Amino acid sequence: MKPWLKVALAVAVLLMVVAVATPFFINANTFRPMLEGQLSQSLGRQVKLGNLSLSLFSGSLVADNIVIAEDPAFSTTPFLQAKSLHIGVEMMPLLLHRTLRVTRISADQPHVNLIHNASGAWNYSSLGRGAAAQKQPSQQSGILPGLTVGKLSISNGSAYVTDLPPAGKPLFYSKVNLTVDNFSFARQFPFTLSAALPGEGTLTLVGKAGPINQTDTSDTPFDANLTLKHFDPVQAGVADPAQGFSMLADIAAHAASDGATLSTNGTAHIQNLKLVRNGVPAPHPVDLNFRASQDLNTRAGQVQALTIKTGNVVAQATGGFQLTPQQTTLKMRFTGQSLSIDQIQALLPAVGVKLPSGSALQGGTLTTTLDITGPANSPNISGPLDIENTRLAGFNLGSKLSGLAALGGIQTGNMTDVRSFRADLNANADGVRAQNIAALVPALGSATGQGTVSAAGALNFQLIVKLNTTSGVGGTAMGVLSALHGVLGQTAQSAVNRGIPMTVTGTTSDPHFDINAGALLGGRNPSQNRNQQRLNPAQVLGNLFGKPQ
Template sequence: MKKSVKIVLAAAIALPVVVAAAIPFFVNANTFRPKIESRLSTALSRKVTLGNLSLSLTKGRLEADDLTIAEDPKFGQTPFFTAKLLHIGVQMKPLIFHHELLIRSFEVDAPQIHLIRAEDGTWNFSTLSHGTDRLDTTRPTSLPDLPVDRIIIKDGNATIETLPSQKNPQVYDHLNVTVEHFSLAQPFPFRVSASLPGDGKVDVSGTVGPINPQDAASTAFDTQVKIQHLDPVTAGYVDPAAGVSTIAGLDAHFVSDGTNVTSNGKVHAEHLIILKGGKAAPLPLDLSYQIVHSLKSNSGQVSDLVFQTGAIAIHIKGNYQLTANVPVLDLKLLAQSVPLNDLQALMPAVGVKLPNNATLKGGTLSADFTIKGSPTDNVIVGSYEIKNTTLVGYDIGSKIAGIAALGGIKTGDTAVIDVSRANVRITKSGSESTKIYSVLPALGVSTGSGTVSPSGQLNFHLISKVTNAKGLNKVGINLLTKMNSTSDAAKPSNASGIPITITGTAEEPVITADVNGLMKGNAATIKKKLSKLFGKKE
């Protein structure tokens, strides 16, 4: 091959490479910056600013050193969205030869996103795509559409705060977003994944749009949400003062028409504590729910919320209202003949405690409660009834101090409970039980009332009618029968039963029978009956 031919071939090969390498020197990428800023600012109705632009011919994109999207002035001056690097995919031929900007994609590296929810329920992103000068809802608003094939956010960080400010905002790290065929005027598919504090992970996928031109937060969507290893306290969803905690997983479906959000799903909860002062449930609990939330009134209806563990199901229905970002509840809890064997896994979570090493076997629980107030300051009022159960592992008879005067009560470490019911009122100041009625064959019938302090201290006062108690020996029964049948004028008002006080805690109760007081109340009569009972002269 002649030398001249080789030179021509080398030039033919090298020339395109040289031209391609030289293009960035002849095309000043920064000349496109005002146009890109203007188009984004118009589409988002927020001032958008870019840093220095450079052209990467091999990657087919423009690259901006910085990106800033301004905040809605009503929410402050801190930028809504910032990023150190923005990649803008463009069609290269129109850009180079005609200086025509045709955007194909946006890719953002490690952005910082600041989301704020106001006390009235509005979000700082609500005014995206319409601007504060176009809030007239009496007429339709058109959008300056900005169709893009793909939008990608990599390794972002989103912080969600509320006004008035709270101590623990919600933080989502390693935020990754993929949007396909983005359009302000048409629905588009998306996928979001992020990490939560405490090793939690969230994954959201579905479709959203078209963007509501009057309130972006009211845009219609249809999404599937999956959360793994959620710690709601660590994640900032639940105030630690509420006493509620768990490690949970969620699989839920959310659909919004822009006015109402309908949600149904299942929660799998482990180490669950529902009420302050409770202990973690030893077994997992599944919760299924159906909720309809009104975006306009910032309130919702719980059509059914079901706690399930083993063979039990406890239903909660009612309403809630979000006021100052705090839910105000008006709920109804209903349990009908729930097997106690399965319920015991849930009892510690709601603060129901038994004496140490004691368990309930067999029987059922029925309950009817209303729950009103906030999660940290509510009032729970209602009643419960336990039937046909057995308390195992606790010798009630041996624990009743003072009963030895009547020969003692023999129950062993198993006590049958025919029925036990009461009316209950629970507040953050403790609980109060009234109209207590219990039938234990070994002890007879007990009635009365009592309280439990926030620290768990018991203060119960009962009258126990033990004249037919199977656990009381014959001498004691005969003595009480004679005393209760007396017609003496000095007969004490409590002669129909033994006063019993219960103090201490549910795990370590202190039970005291006031037999001495009963005797002192009618000493002469008791002396006469004792003499007759034992065949002695007075």
Template structure:
């Protein structure tokens, strides 16, 4: 028994001695030309490694530098540049047969540039499908050494990914502190992956899923299924809405996607806080939520919003349509429909659109119906449609008192609030302002008003209106015809003035009518009179 223990101890000691001495009689750099060549062939790109070192106890070979060439169509600088590369290896084949079996790759702090061309191709689309650039032949090494690249785990730690467009003028979308893991990789099978990162400018991203088999014609078209979680993505700070300076907000997203070839199906729930929709706007106080289903074409860089249910508190609207990418711009062609929406819920969105109510006022009660068509680039979006408010109150605003400054309307009775039975109009909203036509406003305490006008981006008012005053009290003797007036000033401080030109035109028309009647009577008398 003692002899067995003694021999076992000797064997263990010899093995330890072999392990401890391995770095002295195995030069890891002997494998560098082979690694560079085989990795270059596998990726179809030139791969360069720095000095290699063997770490016996961790079973790894490390390189102090790594660079992978980019597709020359996109860039002449490296596609990947990293401070170090760690290769997990099988130790015994290395020691006893000088065979390097790689079981894992860990890339530390890489900088990876992802670029997309106007045609939809990515600079990683052809990875693994072509031959690497030719390299200078290295000095011959011992002949009986080979590489068996059997990678079970690929990891990226502390990476920085930069996503941009070839020929684009916008800053790239940057992910920092990227941790990526891919297991059981094979070109011909399905493999799981995960990614977590911080967004430069604000936000966090977490992605989990599975992909494969690799599409040999375009890596970007590889089938995949994934779940995506985004937290507090700052659209302005990250540059997502750089092409549309008026848009901003904090986006959180929880959804799933599945890609098959060119087509990606995405469903999920989007939450937007502090939403801003116009340059002159301020962040909305209400949170906007969107339940949606999108079909996106990777090659055409366009898609369809099949379902888009917008929730603003208890107000619900539907957004559907299409979008497409043209250069740096995203072009929309969509329809928005919202029946029976509580008006107070929508009032919190007015600041986001750069719209304000009269100073000290607020909307209370009532419902709104809207139907709009949205078309054009997001930075020059034109919205046309109709809007109707029913049975609401503009609290804190005395419309009667404001209108009573007009002489012909001096008898209008005011009140602390303005009750609105109906307000409807056809609207056009664009970067150059808003126009309203076919306005119909029914205020029971005053009467029925109509007209049209514009609101500038600075909220300056220019409206030509008329009012048919309801009979009763002093106003019964004012006029039996609509009284014209102007609305000027600003949205926060509207000013009501008599429309003297319209009044004068009314008088001219009146006298023309009276003169015509008189002339007609005279002619009738002349031609109908009897001869003596």
């Protein structure tokens, strides 16, 4: 055997002996007070490490567990706890000079408690406060002073997000994984974060952050791309199921903060959208494009552009919002011009709008400008609504007019044309109020008035109908009134001039139209009619138009 081969073999054996024997001669726990003190100083929180052991092969110190204390202003429960902590070190300085230089930190199965208080501050805001002010020698690659680490990672972690005082169920995130390269309080560093969300959702955030804000860690500048897959806000705990809002969304967004302003833009693909308790998930997806900004100090935001698209329908929204720990308050305006009713009809069930049973809208356009104000989970929506040239297929208006259908033979067909419908709407959690109604239905005539639709869909409308005297139900009714002209005096002509009072009751899925016969008589006492012995006018009108009011 050649001499150099013998030397190499001897060196290899010696290294193996050293590797095996070193942990017995170096008590890793002697470094624990120093390491705890340096981590505590850098993080601004007390850090406790468990039993330390030295792994020469991996070049690391291993702590059985780690506990990082909470900010006492938030809780006495630890901010972070981890099953084990691996601290990579430079071995030669450690073995020869007993000097600890950390190159990497890895936490296994950590659990983090994130708390948001009533003033809008987070419990992690004070982490590292003042650490970035410490000067670091340019040649130093360890964590001291000021915690500089070549690689920092978290694997298979979990996190609870709660409010102080408590408000609702805490949010829970599992399978949290974080990788940070060249971490430093004083410089920008790249990071990758991923987590599993309740309801089979996933979150990925990739970007750069830093330097760490010395006053408030939550205001640290960053630039990152966010990807949310299969995001269910109810399952994730973001939305209260009692409000009735639900959806499944895939979101891709870019977010950037300079520490004072947060700017975001991106897209969202939303399926199974439902906006109210009595709604039904929309059968077709809704796509959003958005651009917004937020002042991180006042927590007030502005939506510069929000485009809502479903099928070929495109609508716009702009406005502002205010975030508080208790709720998000909106001040938005939604605008839709000449939207295709055929396209938006599929969204009506999602907002709780139910058409008469067996019917469907066909053709026409919808134009509206709606102001959306108040709490995001229960906003007030108000503004004008204008519908043009549509028809309600599968709906026989004549069969819904109490009394008139009993005359026999009055039919409007299984289709009701709506030439126009205009109203000023005000909608909230209690229902919808419609004022300044102006509708033109050729089969009946024109109608004006006001009314309400309750949250359960109950109708209560008072209308004045001017009959179309040439065709449809209006023409038939006018013919009957004219035949009774001798009994009712000028009632027929008055009905044409001033309109017939009508109420609409029942529900949106089963409406009922009743003509107010008493009001039609204009307050006259039918018993005083000269033809009373032959025919009682009130009884006649009751038979024609339903029960007198």
